[in-house]
Amino acid sequence: xxxxxxxxxxxxxxxxxxxxxxxxxxxxxxxxxxxxxxxxxxxxxxxxxxxxxxxxxxxxxxxxxxxxxxxxxxxxxxxxxxxxxxxxxxxxxxxxxxxxxxxxxxxxxxxxxxxxxxxxxxxxxxxxxxxxxxxxxxxxxxxxxxxxxxxxxxxxxxxxxxxxxxxxxxxxxxxxxxxxxxxxxxxxxxxxxxxxxxxxxxxxxxxxxxxxxxxxxxxxxxxxxxxxxxxxxxxxxxxxxxxxxxxxxx
Amino acid sequence: xxxxxxxxxxxxxxxxxxxxxxxxxxxxxxxxxxxxxxxxxxxxxxxxxxxxxxxxxxxxxxxxxxxxxxxxxxxxxxxxxxxxxxxxxxxxxxxxxxxxxxxxxxxxxxxxxxxxxxxxxxxxxxxxxxxxxxxxxxxxxxxxxxxxxxxxxxxxxxxxxxxxxxxxxxxxxxxxxxxxxxxxxxxxxxxxxxxxxxxxxxxxxxxxxxxxxxxxxxxxxxxxxxxxxxxxxxxxxxxxxxxxxxxxxxxxxxxxxxxxxxxxxxxxxxxxxxxxxxxxxxxxxxxxxxxxxxxxxxxxxxxxxxxxxxxxxxxxxxxxxxxxxxxxxxxxxxxxxxxxxxxxxxxxxxxxxxxxxxxxxxxxxxxxxxxxxxxxxxxxxxxxxxxxxxxxxxxxxxxxxxxxxxxxxxxxxxxxxxxxxxxxxxxxxxxxxxxxxxxxxxxxxxxxxxxxxxxxxxxxxxxxxxxxxxxxxxxxxxxxxxxxxxxxxxxxxxxxxxxxx
Ligand SMILES: Nc1ncnc2c1ncn2[C@@H]1O[C@H](COP(=O)(O)OP(=O)(O)OP(=O)(O)O)[C@@H](O)[C@H]1O
Ligand SMILES: [Mg+2]
Numbered sequence: 001x002x003x004x005x006x007x008x009x010x011x012x013x014x015x016x017x018x019x020x021x022x023x024x025x026x027x028x029x030x031x032x033x034x035x036x037x038x039x040x041x042x043x044x045x046x047x048x049x050x051x052x053x054x055x056x057x058x059x060x061x062x063x064x065x066x067x068x069x070x071x072x073x074x075x076x077x078x079x080x081x082x083x084x085x086x087x088x089x090x091x092x093x094x095x096x097x098x099x100x101x102x103x104x105x106x107x108x109x110x111x112x113x114x115x116x117x118x119x120x121x122x123x124x125x126x127x128x129x130x131x132x133x134x135x136x137x138x139x140x141x142x143x144x145x146x147x148x149x150x151x152x153x154x155x156x157x158x159x160x161x162x163x164x165x166x167x168x169x170x171x172x173x174x175x176x177x178x179x180x181x182x183x184x185x186x187x188x189x190x191x192x193x194x195x196x197x198x199x200x201x202x203x204x205x206x207x208x209x210x211x212x213x214x215x216x217x218x219x220x221x222x223x224x225x226x227x228x229x230x231x232x233x234x235x236x237x238x239x240x241x242x243x244x245x246x247x248x249x250x
Numbered sequence: 251x252x253x254x255x256x257x258x259x260x261x262x263x264x265x266x267x268x269x270x271x272x273x274x275x276x277x278x279x280x281x282x283x284x285x286x287x288x289x290x291x292x293x294x295x296x297x298x299x300x301x302x303x304x305x306x307x308x309x310x311x312x313x314x315x316x317x318x319x320x321x322x323x324x325x326x327x328x329x330x331x332x333x334x335x336x337x338x339x340x341x342x343x344x345x346x347x348x349x350x351x352x353x354x355x356x357x358x359x360x361x362x363x364x365x366x367x368x369x370x371x372x373x374x375x376x377x378x379x380x381x382x383x384x385x386x387x388x389x390x391x392x393x394x395x396x397x398x399x400x401x402x403x404x405x406x407x408x409x410x411x412x413x414x415x416x417x418x419x420x421x422x423x424x425x426x427x428x429x430x431x432x433x434x435x436x437x438x439x440x441x442x443x444x445x446x447x448x449x450x451x452x453x454x455x456x457x458x459x460x461x462x463x464x465x466x467x468x469x470x471x472x473x474x475x476x477x478x479x480x481x482x483x484x485x486x487x488x489x490x491x492x493x494x495x496x497x498x499x500x501x502x503x504x505x506x507x508x509x510x511x512x513x514x515x516x517x518x519x520x521x522x523x524x525x526x527x528x529x530x531x532x533x534x535x536x537x538x539x540x541x542x543x544x545x546x547x548x549x550x551x552x553x554x555x556x557x558x559x560x561x562x563x564x565x566x567x568x569x570x571x572x573x574x575x576x577x578x579x580x581x582x583x584x585x586x587x588x589x590x591x592x593x594x595x596x597x598x599x600x601x602x603x604x605x606x607x608x609x610x611x612x613x614x615x616x617x618x619x620x621x622x623x624x625x626x627x628x629x630x631x632x633x634x635x636x637x638x639x640x641x642x643x644x645x646x647x648x649x650x651x652x653x654x655x656x657x658x659x660x661x662x663x664x665x666x667x668x669x670x671x672x673x674x675x676x677x678x679x680x681x682x683x684x685x686x687x688x689x690x691x692x693x694x695x696x697x698x699x700x701x702x703x704x705x706x707x708x709x710x711x712x713x714x715x716x717x718x719x720x721x722x723x724x725x726x727x728x729x730x731x732x733x734x735x736x737x738x739x740x741x742x743x744x745x746x747x748x749x750x751x
Contacts, residue, residue: 050702050706051705051706052702052706053698053702054698073705074702074705074706075705075706075708075709075710075711075714078705078706078707078708079708083706084706086703086706089703090697090699090700090702090703091700092700092703092704092717092718092721093721093722094720094721094722094723094724094725095717095718095720095721095724099717100704100707100717103704103707103709103713103717104707104708104709107707107708107709107710107713108708111708143721160707164707164708
C-alpha cells in the first residue's frame with residue numbers, strides 16, 4: 001500500500017486553478033523526484049499537501065498511511081509525520097534554532113504519547129545531527145534563519161528534518177543555493193534518513209541532485225499536471241532536451 | 251506633557267460599565283458614622299482630612315509624616331484629573347473607595363466556584379496550587395500572604411532575612427521603616443516623586459498604608475534578588491502601595507515586584523508610588539511582572555493600574571534599570587522614569603506590554619538628562635491583540651548642562667489580528683547641542699508565513715504565536731532575572747490565548 005496516495009488532486013489559489021488533477025502514489029521507502037518549469041505548480045503541491053491556508057482543494061483525495069490527509073490541519077499533518085522543507089525558509093527573529101527544534105520535537109513526541117526529551121539529551125542529539133550537516137554549534141543558538149545565507153537556510157531545513165525524523169518528507173528545491181560541498185552534505189543527510197519505511201518527494205530543477213539522492217521515480221509537472229513519469233533516466237533526458245515538449249503539450 | 255498632546259478616544263462602553271459596576275458593589279450596609287467608629291478596624295468609604303488623620307494614627311506615624319500627608323491631601327483636593335492619556339479613563343468616584351482596611355466584603359467570592367473560570371484555567375496552566383489560587387483570587391477567608399510556590403514559606407524567608415541582616419541590608423515594610431529608620435525615610439520619601447507630582451501620586455502620599463522599604467549600605471552587593479515574597483510580614487498589597495529603595499554608594503540591588511499569576515482585587519483603582527535613589531556608583535535593577543486581573547473578555551471587572559515610578563540617579567556613575575512585563579489590568583498607565591543627575595549615570599528602560607481583548611495601556615518612560623555624559627537606553631516591545639489598544643509614550647529630555655548625553659530608543663509594536671491598535675509617541679527635547687539621540691520604531695504583524703512555518707513543524711497555533719511573540723520580546727526578556735523570565739515567558743503565551751482563529 002502507498003504511504004502517500006494522491007488521486008486526481010486539484011487545488012486553487014485565489015480562485016485560480018493551479019493543480020489540475022494530480023495522481024501520485026508514493027510507496028514506503030520510495031524516493032520520487034518532481035521536476036518541471038517555473039510556475040508549473042511544484043510548490044503549490046507541496047504547500048497544499050502540508051495544509052497551508054489559502055490552498056483550496058477543489059477535487060480529488062489524498063491519503064497518508066491510509067488516513068485522509070485533507071481532514072487534518074497543518075500542524076496535525078506535521079505531527080503525523082509529514083515534513084516540508086521550504087523553498088524559501090522563513091525567519092523567526094528572537095527564536096533560537098534550539099528552542100524551535102525543541103518545541104517541534106516535543107509537539108510530535110507528545111502526540112505520540114512520549115515523554116518530552118530531557119534538555120541535556122536533546123541538546124546532545126541536536127548537536128550530533130548539526131555536526132553531520134557541517135553546521136557549527138553557534139548556528140543552533142542563532143535565531144531561526146535570521147541572517148542565514150541561502151545555503152545555510154537550506155541546511156537548516158535539512159537539520160529540522162533530521163531531528164523530526166518524518167515518515168514522509170517533501171523537499172522543495174532544497175538543493176537550490178547550495179554550493180557543491182553543501183549539496184553533498186545535504187544529500188548525505190537525506191540518504192542517512194532513507195530506509196524501507198520513510199519516503200521522500202524531492203522537487204528540483206537539477207539532475208545533479210539526483211546523482212546523490214537517487215530516485216526510484218521521476219515525474220514531470222507542467223501547468224498543474226503530471227505529464228510524464230519514468231525512472232531516473234528521465235531526469236537525464238530532461239537535462240538534455242528541456243521542458244519544451246511538455247510545455248507545448250500542456 | 252502639555253494638553254496639546256492630549257489624545258481623546260471614544261468613550262469605551264465596557265470601561266465605563268466597569269466603573270459603574272464597581273461603584274455599585276453592595277457595600278452600603280457599612281454605613282458607619284466616622285466619629286463613632288474610630289476604633290473599628292476599618293473606616294467608612296471616602297476620603298477627607300479625618301480619614302487621612304485616622305490612617306496616620308493607625309500607622310502610628312510621627313508628626314512630620316502626618317503633616318506631609320495632610321499637605322498632600324490639601325493639594326490633591328484642588329488638583330484636576332489628568333487628561334492627556336490615550337485610554338479613556340472613566341470618572342473615578344474617590345468618595346466611593348475605602349482608604350483604610352476595607353471591611354470584609356460581601357462580594358468576595360466565597361469559594362473558587364464563584365471565580366471567573368477563565369482565571370482558574372490560567373492558574374491551572376501556571377501550575378499554582380489550590381490554596382494559593384484562593385489567595386490570588388481573593389476568596390473569602392483565604393490567608394493573607396501569597397507565598398511563591400517556588401520558595402517554601404516561612405523557614406526559607408527567615409533564612410533570607412538573616413543573610414540580609416548580616417550585610418546590614420534593611421528590607422521591611424515602609425510602615426515599619428518609618429519607626430526603625432526614620433532618618434532615611436524622612437530624607438528620601440517624596441524626594442523623587444513629590445506629593446504634588448500628579449493626581450494619583452498625590453492621593454497615594456496622603457493615604458498610603460503599605461509598601462516596601464529597602465536600604466543597601468555602602469559598598470554592599472545584595473546577595474539575592476529581593477522580592478516582596480520574602481517579606482513574610484507583608485499584608486495584602488494595598489491599592490495605595492508605596493515603595494522606597496535607596497542604594498547607597500557603590501551598592502547593588504535587584505528588586506522583583508509582582509507576580510505572574512493574575513491577581514484579583516476588589517479595588518478597582520491602584521495608584522502606587524515607587525521611588526528609587528541610587529547614590530555614587532550604585533546600581534538598582536527593578537523588575538516588574540504586572541498581571542492584575544484585566545477583567546473578562548469585555549473588560550468588565552478589571553483593575554486600573556496608575557502607578558508613578560521614578561528613579562533618581564543621584565550619584566556619579568550610578569545606574570538604574572527598569573524592566574517591566576505588563577500583561578494585566580484593564581487600563582495600565584505608567585511611565586517608569588529616570589532622572590540622570592549624576593555625571594556618567596545610566597538609565598535603562600526595558601518594557602514588554604501585552605494588551606488583549608479590551609485592555610488598554612498607555613506606558614513608556616521618561617529619561618531626564620541633567621548630568622554630563624549621562625546615557626539612557628529604551629527598548630519597548632508592545633504587543634496588541636483582540637480589540638486592545640496601546641500607546642508607547644516616551645520623553646527624552648536633555649538639559650543644557652548635560653554635555654555628551656546619549657539616548658537610544660527602540661520601539662517595536664506587534665499587532666495580532668486586525669482590530670487592535672498601537673501608537674508610538676516619542677517626545678524628544680534637547681537643549682544641548684552635543685547630545686546624541688537615536689530613535690527607531692517599527693510596527694509589524696505576525697506574518698502568515700511565520701505562522702505556517704511553525705504549524706508545518708507541528709506546533710499548535712497558540713504555541714506558535716507564543717513562540718513568535720517571545721522571540722519578538724527577547725531583548726527585554728533577557729534582562730529579567732532567571733526565575734522571573736521563565737514564568738514571564740509562559741505568561742506571554744497565556745495572555746495571548748484566544749487572540750487568533
Ligand atoms: N496567490 C496567488 N495568486 C495567483 N497565482 C498564484 C498565487 N500563488 C501562486 N500562484 C501561481 O501559481 C503558479 C504555481 O506556482 P508555484 O510556486 O507552485 O510554482 P513552482 O512550480 O514551485 O515554480 P518554481 O520552480 O519557480 O518554484 C504560478 O503561476 C504562480 O504565479
Ligand atoms: Mg517552487
